[in-house]
Amino acid sequence: MKTVKVMIGTTKGLFFLNASASRAAWKLEGPHLAGRAIYSVAHDPRGQGKRLWAGAASMHWGAVLVSSDDWGRTWDEPVEANVKFPADTGLALKQIWQIAPGLDSEPDTLYCGVDPAALFRTTDNGKSWEVVRGLLDHPHRDRWMPGGGGLCLHTIVRDPGNADRMWVAISSAGVYRTTDGGHTWTARNNGIRAEFMPDKHPEFGQCVHKVVQHPSRAGRLFAQNHWGLYRSDDSGDSWQDIARGVPSDFGFAMAMHPHEPDTVYIIPIKSDQVRVSPDGKLRVYRTRNGGRSWEALTRGLPQRHAYDIVLRDGLTTDSLDPAGIYFGTRNGKLYASKDNGGSWRLAAGDLPPITCVRAVVLDERKPARRAKARSPRRRR
Amino acid sequence: MTRVAVLIPTPLRPFAGGRSRIQVEVPKHPPSLRDALDALWGEAPGVRDRVLTEQGEVRPHVNVFVGAESCRWTGGLDTPIGDGAEIAIFPAISGGR
Numbered sequence: 001m002k003t004v005k006v007m008i009g010t011t012k013g014l015f016f017l018n019a020s021a022s023r024a025a026w027k028l029e030g031p032h033l034a035g036r037a038i039y040s041v042a043h044d045p046r047g048q049g050k051r052l053w054a055g056a057a058s059m060h061w062g063a064v065l066v067s068s069d070d071w072g073r074t075w076d077e078p079v080e081a082n083v084k085f086p087a088d089t090g091l092a093l094k095q096i097w098q099i100a101p102g103l104d105s106e107p108d109t110l111y112c113g114v115d116p117a118a119l120f121r122t123t124d125n126g127k128s129w130e131v132v133r134g135l136l137d138h139p140h141r142d143r144w145m146p147g148g149g150g151l152c153l154h155t156i157v158r159d160p161g162n163a164d165r166m167w168v169a170i171s172s173a174g175v176y177r178t179t180d181g182g183h184t185w186t187a188r189n190n191g192i193r194a195e196f197m198p199d200k201h202p203e204f205g206q207c208v209h210k211v212v213q214h215p216s217r218a219g220r221l222f223a224q225n226h227w228g229l230y231r232s233d234d235s236g237d238s239w240q241d242i243a244r245g246v247p248s249d250f251g252f253a254m255a256m257h258p259h260e261p262d263t264v265y266i267i268p269i270k271s272d273q274v275r276v277s278p279d280g281k282l283r284v285y286r287t288r289n290g291g292r293s294w295e296a297l298t299r300g301l302p303q304r305h306a307y308d309i310v311l312r313d314g315l316t317t318d319s320l321d322p323a324g325i326y327f328g329t330r331n332g333k334l335y336a337s338k339d340n341g342g343s344w345r346l347a348a349g350d351l352p353p354i355t356c357v358r359a360v361v362l363d364e365r366k367p368a369r370r371a372k373a374r375s376p377r378r379r380r
Numbered sequence: 381m382t383r384v385a386v387l388i389p390t391p392l393r394p395f396a397g398g399r400s401r402i403q404v405e406v407p408k409h410p411p412s413l414r415d416a417l418d419a420l421w422g423e424a425p426g427v428r429d430r431v432l433t434e435q436g437e438v439r440p441h442v443n444v445f446v447g448a449e450s451c452r453w454t455g456g457l458d459t460p461i462g463d464g465a466e467i468a469i470f471p472a473i474s475g476g477r
């Protein structure tokens with residue numbers, strides 16, 4: 001029997017929403033890791049398929065990466081902090097923003113992205129972590145500038161067919177790509193605007209908020225920028241503006257449909273100065289043609305006096321068909337759709353401010369697996 | 381040998397074997413707060429990374445007192461300590477976010 005677990009990171013702990021595959025009724029569970037800010041959570045489908053990872057930050061006692069092998073009933077917290085900067089860097093960890101389990105070909109590898117901007121890697125399944133020096137020592141680093149959330153490396157995109165190639169996004173530095181397993185990195189921001197800079201098209205310094213890729217189309221990237229919505233068809237070498245028909249091209253969150261490589265979801269925000277849903281309407285926008293056009297998804301969402309915001313990792317999908325789409329807001333509301341975004345319901349309404357949302361489908365007959373990269377299928 | 385007591389706040393007691401107070405002996409003379417905490421890390425290594433950053437600085441929202449005085453006003457980790465001193469670790473009165 002399949003079940004769905006939506007993992008909700010908040011500023012005050014981690015919550016789960018559990019449902020059967022019908023997703024007709026949700027049961028809230030938590031808080032786990034109460035009181036700690038959870039800016040990143042991930043399910044690792046490899047091995048037994050039961051491991052969860054979370055970046056747990058205490059305002060007082062710092063941030064640490066914790067794991068659970070029993071769906072959150074117990075958590076393994078290392079005695080000594082696991083993700084930390086070497087002494088020679090002079091840097092101290094502030095927040096863990098992203099956790100990315102490795103490819104199937106690298107079963108003991110995980111990456112995490114942190115503030116101050118850096119990428120960490122483990123090759124022994126989390127027992128030890130080391131900073132990726134090629135990015136840490138990048139010559140651009142001294143001119144990267146922090147955004148409102150800090151100088152954070154918040155996005156890690158892997159090429160499913162090439163373990164040496166990946167993209168990261170940093171606010172505010174932009175998109176960087178490696179093709180040699182992290183030894184060298186190249187800024188890949190050609191075409192992305194930096195509205196907050198005198199030079200609107202610098203080599204780097206863009207504030208890219210989120211980048212997504214469908215696993216069946218490696219190197220075809222979509223980006224939600226701090227002003228600007230983009231697609232790249234050449235692995236980030238160039239970016240085209242695809243913000244046609246959206247109320248604002250400012251926003252944070254972006255998610256890829258699990259089965260349709262041309263379908264992307266965003267949640268526009270009214271300007272960087274206001275940062276609430278435009279026109280008092282909470283709307284998800286969806287493109288089903290790779291960004292040539294966008295449609296508003298509003299059924300079940302508040303369309304009057306709704307002033308909310310969804311952060312960069314607050315929007316996600318499950319792997320069922322039709323896909324479940326989920327987003328969590330700074331006002332502590334979790335909205336769920338079980339029909340590709342066609343209709344929505346409030347699944348939890350009184351949570352602490354939501355920082356990240358991820359969903360996993362469990363099959364009790366089999367170990368949980370990540371959704372396989374399927375061949376693109378026709379839109380129904 | 382200087383003997384000091386360190387008071388452990390409730391959130392950190394899981395990393396101190398459940399203890400609220402740990403007596404440590406500091407071999408260095410004259411000892412500083414840093415020396416006393418080094419002795420504490422030997423007893424409770426998990427407390428170190430929660431109190432100090434990886435650069436060895438007291439975290440911004442943690443207060444360490446020697447007697448009744450915060451070390452922020454007495455020389456930080458170089459604060460001198462005497463035999464029988466009591467060191468207390470507290471979460472600062474920050475929060476609300």
